[in-house]
Amino acid sequence: QVQLVESGGGLVQAGGSLRLSCAASGSFSGYVMGWFRQAPGKEREFVAAIGSGGISTYYADSVKGRFTISRDNAKRTVYLQMNSLKPDDTAVYSCARGPMYFVANYYEPARYPAWGQGTQVTVSS
DSSP: OEEEEEEOOEEEETTOOEEEEEEEEESOTTSOEEEEEEOTTSOOEEEEEEOTTSOOEEEOTTTTTTEEEEEETTTTEEEEEEOSOOGGGOEEEEEEEOOSSOOTTTTSGGGOOEEOOOEEEEEEO
16 A cells, blocks of 8 residues: 655746655665646546666657656655646646556556545646
């Protein structure tokens, strides 16, 4: 079992930055971790994922070059640094624990069995 708690969301102007954190209790270091987001009226979408060792990372095209995912296994925490934020980035951001290795369709929410409650990010224009 694992519990995931996100923090760091808030209201920011377009062009600004936020850093999200996701603290885990339970098994963490041996698993892929991902960030997803869901805007009102839209399906949950993949944002970024990081392998257990923190080396392999993947990003959605919409955030590539602006967002950076990282992890600290000693602190059981995964981060999402978000720069150059846009109003389209407004959503509830959730972290999730995935499989032990990257698998096909790693960007699908169904690959991640454990989820946090989410944190709201609002970007004003």
